[in-house]
Amino acid sequence: MTPIILHPTDVLFFRDGRPIGGSLSGHGAAWPMPTVINAALHAALHRAGIRDEVHSHRPGRSGKTSSDDRTRHFGSLQTAGPFPVDPEGNWYFPRPADAVGEEQPVATLFPSPSPGEAMGSLPTPLKYPVVSSRPPSKNAPTKHWLDKSAYEGYLPEPWSTDSVPGSSLADEEFSDSEHYIGIGIDPKTGTQNGVGFYSAQYLRLRDGYGLGILAQGEDKGKSEQPVDLIDRLMEPGRIVVGGQQRNCTSVKGDSGENPLPRGQTLFRNNSSGDDNTPCRVKWTLLSPAVFPAVEDRHSGGWLPNWIDPQSGEVRLLDGPGGKKLERLRRRNPNQRAGQPIKAHLVAALIPKPITITGWALANEDAESQAGAKSTHLAVPAGAVYYFETTNPDEAAKLASVLNWHGEGKATGITNRRSGLFGEKGFGLGVCSNWHPYHKK
Secondary structure: OEEEEEEEOOOEOEOOOOOOEOOEOEOOEOOOOHHHHHHHHHHHHHHOOOHHHEOOEOOOOOOOOOOOOOOEOOOOOEEEEEEEEOOOOOEEEEOOOOOOOOOOOOOOEEEOOOHHHOOOOOOOOOOOOEEEOOOOOOOOOOOOEEEHHHHHHHOOOOOOOOOOOOOEEOHHHHEEEEEEEEEEEOOOOOOEEEEEEEEEEEEEEOOOOEEEEEEEOEEEEOOOOEEEHHHHHHOOOEEEEOOOOEEEEEEEOOOOOOOOOOOOOOOOOOOOOOOOOOEEEEEEEOOOEEOOOEOOOEOOOOOOOOEOOOOOEEOOEOOOOHHHHHHHHHHOOOOOOOOEOOEEEEEEEOOOOEEEOOEEOOOOOOOOOOEEOOOEEEEOOOOEEEEEEOOHHHHHHHHHHHOOOOOOOOOOOOOOOOOEOHHHOOOOEEEEOOOOOOOO
16 A cells, blocks of 8 residues: 655645535534545546546446446555644554543553443443443543554553553644635536525644545556556646645655554463453454445444344454355465354444535536435444454454454555445454453
8 A cells, every 4th residue: 555645735625414504504624534535536547537548347246237337447446544644754543432531542441241330221232331440530632643653552462561652633733623605606607506605614734734545556457557546646746635626735655664553463361361261352443434234134333244233243254255265266276265253242332423425516427426425324433342252363363354454564454344435444443452340
């Protein structure tokens, strides 16, 4: 994945799904969703004039063709982010939901398996409530963003005593919200639409700060030579991001090191090595995730589609399965089939959902339907899921399919565990150990 840093030349406008008009101010100063950045890069590739150089494809999968006769381009593009980047090049990530009340990130909320803490209102399949280990406080909220060092300091092995320095960042330290008055424009005529005036918020980043994204894409050219989409994307040196055609200068970073924090890959039962206790794995989201409902089999929402809604059993395999296994065995008949992972979800800490939506303008060259896009409720970044496994080997298997980097330290992104929009950077997470809270 190639790091790209976008530096705005003016204020940015990232409108959410709420209407603008009358007493309703346009809420456009929020940090942008990954879908917005992915759409901006797709639009930039179309503006680059290389559509005739790469192969196109029809909608559909598994050999089935959709009734939609439009073709699609640049299907290999994958992105992640955006994340704030400071003038020194440090990337920042959303603070985990269980690390509150401290300047340096440490977990202060823990699942409590004690019978006295049992709560009958927990949704199925959760077993343990998540409780605070600190007394109530009225202190100011903690800073929302952590740099890589601080985040990896939040994810140490539980038997490690090494302290990792790091820094945190509040929204007001790198951005401001500005209000402006505008007039409604008819997109067909480019003139005032007769509706009147509106008020909107705009996001202004402080000097030196940027939006950090990761991008990857290589399409097969019509001359059978691969076309590096990222190199072609960076040629103009600018990308239009968000609403109202706001320009950002683009700077390509070093693709040798991935700036995302890395999760834990090796586990023990606990610090004393007692094998009679379950081995515990915590999965923390770096980016939002969308888990849609699956007919009458799974309600989706906050609960991942790969978890049994009744028992909490993890349905992921530790290797390829189904049709992917068939494809791999055509090249390697000895390819090992993925095996079930013996792990269960026992607790979760989920902040309020965020709304993912959008609007596509009518365009003869558009590759999607004009009008409103589907609205989804996403689990926000920072959400925490707690699992119990039977032994350290099963814990390592679970981490290998939940960590964004898989088993090793790859520069690319291996796992995107969102039910939708994985190619846009949804569902990235990191694993670590956790221990239960018991009253003394």
